[in-house]
Amino acid sequence: MKQAVILAGGAGTRLKPLTDNIPKPMIDINGKPFILYIIEYLKKSGIKNVVLCTGYLADKISDYFGNGKKYGVDIRYSVEKKFLGTAGAIKLADNLLEDEFFVLNGDTYLPIDYTDVLRKFKEKNKTGLMVAYDHSEWTAEENTAIDQDEMVIAYGKREPLKIGNQLIESRSEIEVISPACFKYIDAGVYVFKKEILGIIEKDKFVSLEGDVYPELIKKKQLCAYISSQRYYDLGTPERLEIIKKVLK
Secondary structure, three states: OOOOEEEOOOOHHHHHHOOOOOOHHEHHHOEHEEEEHHHHHHOOOOOOOEEEEEOOOHHHHHHHHHOHHHHEEEEEEOOOOOOOOOHHHHHOOOOOOOOOOEEEEOOOEEOOHHHHHHHHHHHHOOOOOEEEEEEOOOOOOOOOEEEEOEEEEEEEEOOOEEEOOEOOOOOOOOOOOOHHEEEEEEEEEEEEEEEHHEEEEEEEOOOOHHHHHHHHHOOOOEEEEEEOOOOOEEEOHHHHHHHHHHOO
């Protein structure tokens, strides 16, 4: 499996005014757009089939990358005409997807061994896999509980979901579990079998965090790859400054 889907359609409201005229993944980091660092790392890892799920200011991304040949990869686009959420964006890209594929957040950089992540996914043979950071260095509040069999048993996203700039309530029905069980953080990299599309309603706002993960957890179909490698994201101006240093 050599395909990665990058979710790059968000409005980046917390980084305004930086994102008034460019989408968040295109923010300049030391002379080149952030998302290029992700694509370059994927290429280095042997993943050259890239699907970019775009939405907000989509042309800014496609005009820059084109078909990807300049960067040694093959890039295709799935463009949201309305905000569909993280899962809805994947559903929209249905006709571009292979039977198995990575999914990466377009605002998160995680330099890990993708070959080993895929090995774990094959070994577990579940519908989905989440890379979970073990919080060896403080980054954010823990939001993922994992059992001794490396299965995700609960997920509680702390940040509110959005449709464009509008905040909405999370629709997740997370089982009540002691906060002490939440020892890991969703690191922004996943692997899915294409069959996951069967639980995502077409042309509706559907989130991985609030809708899909609870369903996979209920069916015991979301396993974890636990990593001590810290992830870096563009979530806030403070984190933006950190990632500039990391990628310098």
